[in-house]
Amino acid sequence: MTEQAEDARHLSVANVDFLWTSGHPVVLPIAGAPACKLDLHPANGTITLITAFTPPEPVVAKWRNIRFKPVDSDEGDLAELTVSVEGNVHGAYSLLTSVADQLQLLGEPLAAAVATAVTKHRNLFLGKAGLSVEKELGLFGELLVLEYLIEKAGSGPAVESWQGPLSEEHDFVLSDVHLEIKTTSGEQRRHMMHGFTQLIPVRGVPLSLISIQLTRTNHERGLTLGQMISGIRAKAGGYRPKVDAKLEALGWDDADVELYSTSWTKRNEPRAFLVDEQFPALTASRLAGGVPNFKMVSDLSYRVDLTYFHPSALPGALAGLVTVDEEHS
Template identity: 70%
Template structure:
């Protein structure tokens, strides 16, 4: 690589540490690998590689490793060089050259000017630049928990009624129906990691019965666990796929519909286990559901309301039982945790 290139005009920004955007463009358009040393301690340099479409910050490695798994276009790798362990933080430039350069120089500033540890320097800089680097197309934590809970119910049904009927009943990801549609009952599954049974509801129809079929909300509480007692979402996906056997394509279609991507399995590193036995609640006249009919009766010009989200705490509600083959899924014991 070429080191210390000569720039025309004012090559440095006002703080004299970094290049102006004009000279960043000049380096990149040259098409050749260039090394840009950054003055300060610890030693930092930028390896600019237009042919590869990357810029890499190289500095001394100090544990722990920065967590960049959920960010697309950003990778981290510790490497050995001449007996020294170095950190390589690489950004794929794509169409965001100035953002990539700004992120990496921000990390260097955190290291050299503010003396932040490596992992902290990266985290702080990503927070400052997060609008420039969209996260990977992974699930949010709420979506991760929601899928985990639905898979637990699906797994129960596979065991009780077989994989064909069970996978067919899992309707939530594929339609506007409730999560599970079974003869004589529909289920809406809600999952939380809270110590209380607090669940988010979205929209006006999520808790509305369909075709006069009884509807129950199944409340699943998860808690973080160690690897020996819990499962990651990826491990649960694999287990359900195995148990689905020849009906795996139906499972995969539903997983795809909710945004699951095998390429992003490393994003879901948290181990989860059930905090307690799930409970069910009849969505009846006494349930605090904000349905279209109830809101229309209470809110003038209700049709102008475009969206709705609200939280319901079911901790002190009286749970109900479920008919077969669902009876073993839930408990009717009061659990005021």
């Protein structure tokens, strides 16, 4: 069951997140006159407000993420106002529901309703994009590992081992193992890989992929990304400036903390997978022999399902970070 926002006209932020990350298109009617509905299309990265068209057309040409199109249909002349989400689903949803409110509650003409809503949301929509849900999950997962390392090895060694975006190496670099962290909110351990070098061990040190599955929960049982960051900063002590530098490089901004209202908790215990000859990694050396003119391929992204792949253990104090129990359907 979906949860409504406080004004009972629109969905809560948590439910907008839930619908968007499901990946499926959905149409949400908004009660009132004129008829309005929102078409959420995650695959296209867009949300569209559809309502009756009354001239003049709204002026949106100067806004990079907003498009308007009049449409002839069996229902009459319709207006489609489309917003490209670009990582800011909350801002896009809020902007379009604000247009609907101007139309239905205040009786403004379409062009005026759009102008009013854009003015109202200008700073939020253009200045506070925030992290995408995928990047939010990725950062949360890395911080879970960092928290574990701080508790086991101390803040200095833990923070120094966290490479984040400031290095071309893996997410965590330790003397006896390197870690690449992958986090998903899905029920399966399906993770996206990027590039040809992400899953290549370096300097002869073993590489393990850490698979973390998160799930949404209430505020009593989980933490928001902002709360997680606050806890890490407190535990980092004198190493907090290094933590902050890496957070900033990853796109975190304290001013955007209210954008991350979802509370997360572990769906189950993380698992480690040794990246060896049997791991399904697409690397340049593996592809060069089978792809004609491989040097012309400049980029690569692919998804790996590790749900039923054999997990492995981690060495030393890292052993408690993961479980080696097999998963069954």
